[in-house]
Amino acid sequence: MNKEQVIAALEERKLKDIIELIEDAEEGYLEELELVESVGLVYGDELNKAVLDLLQSLGVTLIYVTDDE
Numbered sequence: 389m390n391k392e393q394v395i396a397a398l399e400e401r402k403l404k405d406i407i408e409l410i411e412d413a414e415e416g417y418l419e420e421l422e423l424v425e426s427v428g429l430v431y432g433d434e435l436n437k438a439v440l441d442l443l444q445s446l447g448v449t450l451i452y453v454t455d456d457e
Contacts, residue, residue: 389438397435406430406439413446425452 389397391410398407406429412418421443423429428436440450 389434391442394435394438394442398430398439401430401435403430410439410442410446413443413448416447418443418446418448420449420451422451422453424455426455 395407395410398404398410409418409421409429429439430436444450
């Protein structure tokens with residue numbers, strides 16, 4: 389999925405907060421993101437992977453924490 393496809397999929401699902409994360413990353417305001425790997429950011433493995441890949445391509449470092457943290 390390219391960036392435009394990811395944004396379109398997020399808009400379709402009304403996931404404005406995730407779109408804002410991407411915009412923050414593009415503007416250099418988001419450098420690191422902590423998340424639980426088993427949960428991810430969005431529902432759906434394909435879209436979740438596409439969002440995380442996009443964020444990483446924009447220079448965001450993903451920090452995975454355990455369910456216990």
